Amino acid sequence: MAGYHFIFNLNDHTYESREQGLSDPEGYLLSVHRYTPKFTALALSLNNSYDEIVMADNGYYARIRDLTKSYTKESAALLKRVSAFEKKLGRKARYKELPAELMRDYTALAKRIRSSVYEIEKTHEFSFEDILREQSLIKPDRIVCPEDILLATLVGLNIEPEYLDLPRSFYRYRNERSGRFFQKAQTTYPGTYPGEKQILAVASAVDYNSAYDAGRELAKAGAQYLAMGTGAYMVDNHFTDHYRINRKTTILERSVPRRYLRTVLTAKGLVDGYYAQAGTYPALIHFLGLGTPIMMVMVAWIGRHAGEITFDATSPIKDAVEGTLYVTEPSYLKFKTDKLASYYMQNPEQRWACGCTYCKTYGKMHVMDYDRAAQWFAKHPDRGADLEREDLRAGELAEALPLFSMPRGGQQARDINDWRMGHNHMMLMHIMDDLRSTDNDETLKALITEKLETYAKDALPHYAYAIKEAWRLSQAF
Numbered sequence: 001m002a003g004y005h006f007i008f009n010l011n012d013h014t015y016e017s018r019e020q021g022l023s024d025p026e027g028y029l030l031s032v033h034r035y036t037p038k039f040t041a042l043a044l045s046l047n048n049s050y051d052e053i054v055m056a057d058n059g060y061y062a063r064i065r066d067l068t069k070s071y072t073k074e075s076a077a078l079l080k081r082v083s084a085f086e087k088k089l090g091r092k093a094r095y096k097e098l099p100a101e102l103m104r105d106y107t108a109l110a111k112r113i114r115s116s117v118y119e120i121e122k123t124h125e126f127s128f129e130d131i132l133r134e135q136s137l138i139k140p141d142r143i144v145c146p147e148d149i150l151l152a153t154l155v156g157l158n159i160e161p162e163y164l165d166l167p168r169s170f171y172r173y174r175n176e177r178s179g180r181f182f183q184k185a186q187t188t189y190p191g192t193y194p195g196e197k198q199i200l201a202v203a204s205a206v207d208y209n210s211a212y213d214a215g216r217e218l219a220k221a222g223a224q225y226l227a228m229g230t231g232a233y234m235v236d237n238h239f240t241d242h243y244r245i246n247r248k249t250t251i252l253e254r255s256v257p258r259r260y261l262r263t264v265l266t267a268k269g270l271v272d273g274y275y276a277q278a279g280t281y282p283a284l285i286h287f288l289g290l291g292t293p294i295m296m297v298m299v300a301w302i303g304r305h306a307g308e309i310t311f312d313a314t315s316p317i318k319d320a321v322e323g324t325l326y327v328t329e330p331s332y333l334k335f336k337t338d339k340l341a342s343y344y345m346q347n348p349e350q351r352w353a354c355g356c357t358y359c360k361t362y363g364k365m366h367v368m369d370y371d372r373a374a375q376w377f378a379k380h381p382d383r384g385a386d387l388e389r390e391d392l393r394a395g396e397l398a399e400a401l402p403l404f405s406m407p408r409g410g411q412q413a414r415d416i417n418d419w420r421m422g423h424n425h426m427m428l429m430h431i432m433d434d435l436r437s438t439d440n441d442e443t444l445k446a447l448i449t450e451k452l453e454t455y456a457k458d459a460l461p462h463y464a465y466a467i468k469e470a471w472r473l474s475q476a477f
């Protein structure tokens, strides 16, 4: 069974929380474009020998974001044409079904983006060697190798393989490059490598097939430690009704959010391809930018034979700022604070009973008065399920349920944000504990199945179906 760990992004919040003794993470990830004196000093004071992993990220996320931005207009125009075609068709466009002209335009665009990738690599202020040198400055235990950013950019622009007139080798080549990058990093990384340092070769994939080829290529290059970026997958709000494995397209009963299918299929492809080539499993797979609990547990299952599965994400922070809280019982769910406030004011005998260090500490500073919330509801019976954000900005209800309030600014807002960010991180650590507490395939599968079934019970039908399908695919073939 793999070891499962959530690695914190090192930023002001996670730094402060450590200073205050509120969190005890298993590791930190620091990207080269986020170095500050205090962050680098902290990173240098930690290392794996103290069970605290220090990961140096390559900072390429910023390059992907900029490149995506510069092609957004063009790709959006093509996507409009896809939508018009799909409208006529009455369903999603499948593999090479688009009109020849549209496919030609898509292919030309993908090739132009590829040229831009090479331009960026040549002209960027940080060369491959500079990046490695920067990464080495924090003496990391794990290094996310500089990567090929083309496929992450295509995903970010919704340029799907079925829209392109390009062979499978177009995608495979990106991972041949990643394999070469990895080998180059092994020989040029400054400092004491090889040793305890682990260089993570970065797989780039858009679907099962490209992930499978990535696994093979990285195994061929001799990589044992792998990383895969999932950030671009998880922000994709489009739906799909099919997936492709080898040459076979499978049609689903209904459309599902593409992010669920893609995350699961690429994880599965990577593990399968690696095993096919190496005859063994990777020592480590790190999922960059994956912090959605239900997806984390599915890929945890897929990677269970690897030595270690790790995750990092800024989503627990972004969600906290938007007023979303994670819970682990009865399932790995996310709740908006207005829904929570609405529930507790209508059920004042219930208690927010989280026992995490954050809830214990902030719960004492911001005491909840459930009866007062119920009294407010008695005076405003029309609110019920439709609590307005204004109700939680200030006033009696916000004062009665401070942990669920949404203050506009000032110390109170900072406190509540800190609490939420901290609590969300604690919940992700709790989920890792749950995964680690299972001791064989059977108990791991039972845990995940139970959590997913409970999750699906209250989900909207298309989400429930998507989760069921994603979980089925995680266990299939």
Ligand SMILES: [Zn+2]
Binding pocket: 354, 355, 356, 357, 358, 359, 360, 423, 426
């Ligand atoms: Zn808590």
